[in-house]
Amino acid sequence: MKRIAIDPISRLEGHGKITIFLNEEGAVENAYLQIPELRGFEKFVEGLPVEEIPRVVTRICGV
Amino acid sequence: MKLKIGIYWGAACGGCDVAILDTHEKLLEIADMADIYLWPIAMDFKYSDVRAMKDGYLDAVLFSGGVRNSENEEIAKLLRRKAKAMIALGACAQLGGVPGLANMYTREEVLRRVYLESESTTNEKGIMPLESSKEDGFDLELPRLYNTVKTLNQVVDVDYTIPGCPPASLQIYSALGLIADDMLPKKGSVIGAGDRALCDECARKKGEKTITRIYRTHEKLPDAETCFLEQGFICLGPATRSGCGSRCIKSWTPCRGCYGPLDDVSDQGIKMVSALASVMEPKEEKDINALLDTVVDPLRTFHRFSLASSILRRKKA
Numbered sequence: 001m002k003r004i005a006i007d008p009i010s011r012l013e014g015h016g017k018i019t020i021f022l023n024e025e026g027a028v029e030n031a032y033l034q035i036p037e038l039r040g041f042e043k044f045v046e047g048l049p050v051e052e053i054p055r056v057v058t059r060i061c062g063v
Numbered sequence: 064m065k066l067k068i069g070i071y072w073g074a075a076c077g078g079c080d081v082a083i084l085d086t087h088e089k090l091l092e093i094a095d096m097a098d099i100y101l102w103p104i105a106m107d108f109k110y111s112d113v114r115a116m117k118d119g120y121l122d123a124v125l126f127s128g129g130v131r132n133s134e135n136e137e138i139a140k141l142l143r144r145k146a147k148a149m150i151a152l153g154a155c156a157q158l159g160g161v162p163g164l165a166n167m168y169t170r171e172e173v174l175r176r177v178y179l180e181s182e183s184t185t186n187e188k189g190i191m192p193l194e195s196s197k198e199d200g201f202d203l204e205l206p207r208l209y210n211t212v213k214t215l216n217q218v219v220d221v222d223y224t225i226p227g228c229p230p231a232s233l234q235i236y237s238a239l240g241l242i243a244d245d246m247l248p249k250k251g252s253v254i255g256a257g258d259r260a261l262c263d264e265c266a267r268k269k270g271e272k273t274i275t276r277i278y279r280t281h282e283k284l285p286d287a288e289t290c291f292l293e294q295g296f297i298c299l300g301p302a303t304r305s306g307c308g309s310r311c312i313k314s315w316t317p318c319r320g321c322y323g324p325l326d327d328v329s330d331q332g333i334k335m336v337s338a339l340a341s342v343m344e345p346k347e348e349k350d351i352n353a354l355l356d357t358v359v360d361p362l363r364t365f366h367r368f369s370l371a372s373s374i375l376r377r378k379k380a
Contacts, residue, residue: 010107013077015134021201030199036134036206038192039074040173042181044164049359051280055319056367059161062078062229063104 001029009033013063066122066243069101069113070152071142073135074162074212075128079153080104082229083125086236093236096243097122101142110138118144123242125225125235127152129159129371130213134206143219148242150254152235154228154321156215158331159371161228163212164363166370166377170210210380212371223247225255228321228368231308256306256322262290264305265312269293272342277357280317291317292342297364302328302335319367330373332365 002022009016015037023029041060048056072080084105086093100121101108124146130136143149154160165173178184178191195204215221225238234255241247241254248254257264269290278295285291291298291312298317307322324331345351358364366373 007110008103010103010109011105013104015072015103019201019203030201032198032201032203034203034205037074037132038173038177038208039131039162040165040168040177041162043168043173043176044363046176047360048363049279052360052363055316056161056164059076059078059228062076062081 002026013061065095066097067100067120068097068239068242069121069124069142069146070099070104071101071124071126071128071138072103073126073128073139073156073215074131075153075155075160077104078229079125079127079155082153082227082232083235085232087232089233089236093239096239110141113138113141113145116145119147121146123148123150125150125152126156126215129155129162130209130215130218131162131165132206132208136209136213136218137206139215139219148222148247149215149219150238151215151221151224153230154226154323154368156221157224157226157372158323158369159212159214160321160368163214163369163371164367166212167362168378169380170208174208211377214372217371222250224253224323226253226304226321226323227256227307230255231306231310234306253304253323253326256304258326259305260325261300261303261305261307261309261312261318261322265290265300265309267291267312273344274339274342274354275344276354277359279359285315287315292339297335297339297358299331299335299365299367301338302331319364321368323369330375331369332362332373332375335365336361 004020007017017034017036020031021029045056101113124142130139151157155162178186192205194207225235238255267290268288272293274295276295277297285294296317299320300318303318303320304322304325311318320331328334343354345354
């Protein structure tokens with residue numbers, strides 16, 4: 001089984017990779033999109049003073 | 064000779080990349096100055112292209128984002144080998160940035176919250192990201208999420224730093240000019256920023272500061288002209304490098320320190336605590352404690368951008 005990696009996926013905000021598996025005939029057997037990143041905003045905004053939230057969560061995506 | 068540069072991001076939001084794009088028509092001058100050999104947000108080069116370069120092939124790499132997982136570290140080390148000058152771009156690469164606040168928790172606490180507990184998560188099977196897994200017989204890999212968010216210089220040798228969250232666009236442009244003109248200062252320098260505290264460029268009026276309590280921004284309307292700190296709003300100006308153009312201050316918002324510490328200050332947050340201590344009116348311990356009780360969430364206030372680089376660094380394991 002042949003494997004093709006598109007890594008990184010480009011021209012988007014964030015990280016991603018695509019892995020494509022080809023069978024013996026060279027046809028696509030399966031393909032996966034994976035997101036290899038995590039920062040954890042869901043956790044570290046817990047308990048943050050509400051007036052500070054706007055300028056913290058704007059750092060989720062700067063695009 | 065045209066420069067060869069690479070632009071990359073670790074644990075970032077893309078804001079530094081957009082700050083480069085926000086040089087607007089000067090982007091054409093940057094394109095005259097440099098050829099770009101990696102820039103995931105805007106161009107299609109792959110890691111395999113970088114691996115194929117000989118060492119030292121790139122004149123400079125601008126690396127934004129912190130080092131949060133094994134992929135960030137692997138690519139940081141790869142780019143370090145390929146670059147003559149490694150430049151930390153922005154607060155996350157320099158200090159860990161806002162994502163560095165995850166160091167208040169363990170890796171497991173972060174993963175549990177994100178993939179199992181959050182109100183918007185549906186994950187009945189409790190599937191968690193794995194470094195290697197088998198899906199329908201196919202082998203898949205993911206980077207390892209680290210327990211600790213690291214700054215770029217905690218994993219590779221960094222030559223220069225352009226601070227800010229995000230760095231002001233014209234500051235990036237001027238820093239690139241230093242590279243192109245071979246005018247870079249001594250290794251380790253901060254470029255594309257001032258060398259004094261933000262207070263020195265802030266237009267608000269400063270007088271004698273005798274703070275009796277701290278106010279949250281919704282508790283009192285600040286006046287238009289006086290220093291925020293003098294009015295009792297925590298403003299990180301005294302502990303923060305100038306160069307941002309007072310963006311937040313001009314928007315009636317006290318500084319949170321994204322431009323990082325001044326030269327020879329190792330811990331920006333502690334420096335701010337020291338600055339605050341020097342302007343408090345109370346002299347008795349009881350009164351000092353009462354004032355400090357009005358500081359809400361001190362860790363994420365004083366170390367908003369710099370926890371990963373501070374002497375506190377992270378929650379004890």
